[in-house]
Amino acid sequence: MRTGQRNNETHPSGAEPSGAAAADPSTAARLTALLAAFQPGDDALGVSELARRTGLPKTSVHRLSRHLIDHGLLEPDGTALRLGLKLFEIGQLAVRQRGLVDTARPLLADLREATHNTVHLATLEGTEVVYLDVLKGPDAPRLPSRIGGRFPAHATGVGKAILAYSPDDVADTVIAAGLPRISRRTITSPAMLRRQLTKIADEGTAYEREESSIGTVCVASPILNADGQAVAAISVAGWVNRMRTERIAPAVRTAALALSRTVR
Structure with missing residues (x-):
């Protein structure tokens, strides 16, 4: 800082x-x-x-x-x-999930190739997500994400996916720190965020609809350890009027499940 x-x-x-x-x-x-x-x-x-x-x-x-x-x-x-x-x-040595980044890269590349959208791998640190890898899609919008960059967890698909599969006190910490408005669609209500996290925990997929930037959407899924807790998450992000999140969600979920097996 x-x-x-x-x-x-x-x-x-x-x-x-x-x-x-x-x-x-x-x-x-x-x-x-x-x-x-x-x-x-x-x-x-x-x-x-x-x-x-x-x-x-x-x-x-x-x-x-x-x-x-x-x-x-x-x-x-x-x-x-x-x-x-x-x-x-x-910086390369400092990435704690270096092995995860290397393992995830082929799957992330496949998702980008299949969707032509931007693919992310991120982890949670404090109240923010840190992007471990970002593969920009040729048809994707300009996004605020970058490798090594941070973003408020509550305003991202990867952040919500991780929070939904973390101990309750992790989400409590994020909410207690405040939920700043990043765009006009950012969720700033603690009750609404908790409802979303419950739904994500049931379905295994998180959605972010113009909450980090207007005109973009994102679908994400958590990477889980042997205890069923999130260590990271992956996502695909693109234009709101071009990307069919319901069609991409199964592929994102399948990739996350495959990566989950590598961290157990």
């Missing part, structure tokens, strides 16, 4: 302490803020823009970026900076 303020230990002059202070936890927070300042679609960012986004002094950005460049986490691009390839390598 991006920080918007300077740390209280910053010197009044704007310079930062050196020496032993370099190992202070605040340094880790500032390094994290600097990397997290990059957003989807960003290529290279200048020092001034990084300072604006993080709230850090330019002198701090210069000093910290040198450390990140030395370790391959940032790369210079003229007078600007871009994320380094080392981050990609670390």
